[in-house]
Amino acid sequence: MAQTTGAITGATAKIEINVNSTGYVDISGSSQSIDAVEMTRLNGSAHTMEGDYAVLTFGKQPPTEITVNVLYTEVSTEGFMKAVSALKNNQSVVLRWYPAGSLGKYFLTPAGAKISSVSLPGNDASSGEPLMVSFTVMSPGIETDIA
Secondary structure, three states: OOOOOOOHHHOOOEEEEEEOOEEEEEEEEEEEOOOOOOOOOOOEEEEOOOOOEEEEEOOOOOOEEEEEHHHHHOOOOOOHHHHHHHHHOOOOEEEEEEEOOOOOOOOOOOOEEEEEOOOOOOOOOOOOOOEEEEEEEEEEOOOOOOO
């Protein structure tokens, strides 16, 4: 097989958040990264007295956590403030991200997802680095437009 020419960089990724069904807000400008998310399906196995292999069964998707790393800002339409507000008010969220940018495929959290945690900023007066924080979305699963 020939080497791929379809490699993608995350430099142009897009991420949006929809809090309480009020519409998607693009938080790409204050977001640095999304930790790798593992899409899984519950499964089990059992051996029978007949045959050499186990019988396999597959069920539903388990709940999944998505961690988003963002710049600490105090702008109400950016990632950190949106996440804190949704957590404090116990609001539902939909997180949608496009690893290859807005023209690529997307992944999203289905209805019922909520912010389960938000890290608060630390501070180091000897550093010139931007303050970074993160928030975690607990989702009932992951949806995608990949067939």
